[in-house]
Amino acid sequence: MSDVFDSVLGDKRFAENLRSMALSDNLAQSYLFVGPADSAAMSAALAIASWAVCDNNACGVCESCKKVLRGVHPDVHVYEPEGASGYLIGQVRGIIADAQRSPIQAKRKVYLIKDADMLNASSANAFLKTLEEPPRDTMFVLFASSEQAMIPTIVSRCRIIGFSAMPMEEIVDAVCKKTGCSRTTAVVAYFQEVGNVDKAIRFIADVQRQNLRRQTIDLLGSLRTLSDWEIVKRCSRLVADTQKAAKELDAANEQALTQNKDFLTAAAAKELEIRAKRASSALKNDLYVGVAITVQNWLRDIVYSISRGQKSLLEDDKTSLTCPDVGEEIADACMYLSLDDAVRAQALCGKIATALKYNVTPETCMDALFLELKEVLYDSGRSR
Ligand SMILES: [Zn+2]
Numbered sequence: 001m002s003d004v005f006d007s008v009l010g011d012k013r014f015a016e017n018l019r020s021m022a023l024s025d026n027l028a029q030s031y032l033f034v035g036p037a038d039s040a041a042m043s044a045a046l047a048i049a050s051w052a053v054c055d056n057n058a059c060g061v062c063e064s065c066k067k068v069l070r071g072v073h074p075d076v077h078v079y080e081p082e083g084a085s086g087y088l089i090g091q092v093r094g095i096i097a098d099a100q101r102s103p104i105q106a107k108r109k110v111y112l113i114k115d116a117d118m119l120n121a122s123s124a125n126a127f128l129k130t131l132e133e134p135p136r137d138t139m140f141v142l143f144a145s146s147e148q149a150m151i152p153t154i155v156s157r158c159r160i161i162g163f164s165a166m167p168m169e170e171i172v173d174a175v176c177k178k179t180g181c182s183r184t185t186a187v188v189a190y191f192q193e194v195g196n197v198d199k200a201i202r203f204i205a206d207v208q209r210q211n212l213r214r215q216t217i218d219l220l221g222s223l224r225t226l227s228d229w230e231i232v233k234r235c236s237r238l239v240a241d242t243q244k245a246a247k248e249l250d251a252a253n254e255q256a257l258t259q260n261k262d263f264l265t266a267a268a269a270k271e272l273e274i275r276a277k278r279a280s281s282a283l284k285n286d287l288y289v290g291v292a293i294t295v296q297n298w299l300r301d302i303v304y305s306i307s308r309g310q311k312s313l314l315e316d317d318k319t320s321l322t323c324p325d326v327g328e329e330i331a332d333a334c335m336y337l338s339l340d341d342a343v344r345a346q347a348l349c350g351k352i353a354t355a356l357k358y359n360v361t362p363e364t365c366m367d368a369l370f371l372e373l374k375e376v377l378y379d380s381g382r383s384r
Contacts, residue, residue, distance in 0.1 A: 032147070035162055046068060053076060053103075086120050095111060175189055191297050231370050
């Protein structure tokens with residue numbers, strides 16, 4: 001019998017166990033999934049959500065199950081922190097209020113709360129009551145990096161399941177299977193999305209992100225010969241493309257809002273508008289972080305290749321790269337670089353990635369990143 005529990009990644013015995021608990025109606029109402037973000041944990045949560053809304057035991061093929069997997073089921077809600085430093089109290093109040101309402105289509109409602117360790121004390125306290133006495137038709141799955149990161153009163157209300165990081169090979173296999181892409185493409189996506197299965201799968205279909213990565217690699221490859229002015233110009237293009245992506249999201253959100261205007265109260269419309277704004281600025285930031293990750297991966301491959309000796313960067317070694325699709329370009333770049341400079345550039349890139357995380361005007365970060373990289377890599381007087 002095939003069902004959504006087959007698509008739970010990681011330990012097969014765990015998936016089997018989860019299925020038998022679901023089929024005997026022994027699932028808990030509140031779970032705390034502890035371990036690395038997404039990976040196997042998200043696939044298990046989605047299986048639970050399908051079971052909760054499917055009339056046919058998480059069959060995986062009915063309209064409800066498909067909606068869960070596509071992320072569009074009206075009774076399955078996924079939350080992420082919307083504030084820079086975590087969940088906003090308004091967001092948590094929204095979840096609590098929503099949990100009191102009846103399901104729209106299914107017999108149950110499911111709330112998947114990502115980064116639950118980013119619920120601060122007042123949000124967590126507000127949420128506690130709902131977890132203590134959850135409405136009968138609701139289920140909660142909270143995700144956290146560790147149990148210690150959570151407020152103990154929340155932990156004690158949940159059934160806890162620990163997840164360990166999935167090995168890279170398993171994630172790459174899962175990405176290939178899900179998208180039908182080549183192993184090389186899956187490895188690129190794995191490293192670009194820092195080992196997050198869901199994001200890696202999305203990356204494969206995301207033209208914008210791939211285009212930004214391509215532009216970044218082209219820019220890195222030509223840093224040596226570009227003038228500062230040309231570098232700034234290329235950075236402006238990166239920034240413009242990033243802003244274009246955010247504008248497209250704005251337009252889509254605005255259209256959705258206009259379409260639903262008649263059904264929404266003024267307060268709800270305002271709330272949606274604020275959420276849309278946050279989503280578009282989060283997207284922009286995420287795209288910039290993606291650029292920084294591409295740079296880090298490229299440098300990591302340079303360091304790896306130089307330390308292995310450039311000549312040996314043949315087929316065998318390419319399988320160890322984070323950017324195996326551009327192995328030749330990396331080998332070319334290595335001819336002009338020293339190990340010391342590449343290592344110094346890694347440190348610099350780490351600093352800029354941190355600045356991006358704290359949202360220090362990303363546009364300026366881009367110029368600074370590439371101009372300083374050029375200086376460290378090629379103008380230090382120590383390069384060959
Ligand atoms: Zn189903």
